[in-house]
Amino acid sequence: MDDVTITLINFDQTLILSKSDFSIAEQHEDGIELLYQGEIRCQPYVYFKPLLNIDDRSQYDYEMLLFECYEDFAELLEQHVESHSDHFVIRSRFALRQEDTETLSGMVFSYPEESGVYQYRIQNSIVPVDESRISSNPLNIDVEGSLTAERVAVPLVGSYLCPTD
Numbered sequence: 001m002d003d004v005t006i007t008l009i010n011f012d013q014t015l016i017l018s019k020s021d022f023s024i025a026e027q028h029e030d031g032i033e034l035l036y037q038g039e040i041r042c043q044p045y046v047y048f049k050p051l052l053n054i055d056d057r058s059q060y061d062y063e064m065l066l067f068e069c070y071e072d073f074a075e076l077l078e079q080h081v082e083s084h085s086d087h088f089v090i091r092s093r094f095a096l097r098q099e100d101t102e103t104l105s106g107m108v109f110s111y112p113e114e115s116g117v118y119q120y121r122i123q124n125s126i127v128p129v130d131e132s133r134i135s136s137n138p139l140n141i142d143v144e145g146s147l148t149a150e151r152v153a154v155p156l157v158g159s160y161l162c163p164t165d
Helices: 060-069
Strands: 005-018 022-030 031-036 040-050 075-083 087-097 103-105 108-113 116-128 144-155
Touching: 005 031, 005 040, 022 075, 040 060, 040 087, 060 075, 060 108, 060 116, 116 144
Parallel strands: none
Antiparallel strands: 005 087, 005 144, 022 031, 031 040, 040 116, 075 087, 103 108, 108 116
């Protein structure tokens, strides 16, 4: 069991958030919770935006695929916050398990099905704390920052799917 490996996609995100729009509500080992404009509790996340114009599937079809295959969820592995005079820098790493049939090309994620290929552009997002899903971006807040994705093979034991502590 110790030598079994799994494939993950790691998403490394760096967000630069203005203190005029965001403040820190809570910071704990599960991540940071922000207040957007003093009202909305939210957090950094990743959004799988459907590339809808390439086929005749609906937004709902794309959302359901993510729910059925990934429970509509990317795992937060780590998060670090730096406070500067007028902004925060938040560095996060999210992970999503990957199967052999899926592909990642830059920030485009493709999932083949019998009916065709579902494609998504992966983007940074800020989501309400109680609505953290990779298939939606309900606040639609434009954020400054970067996002990269990398496929990695990691040992199953010790990963977020099989923690040792």
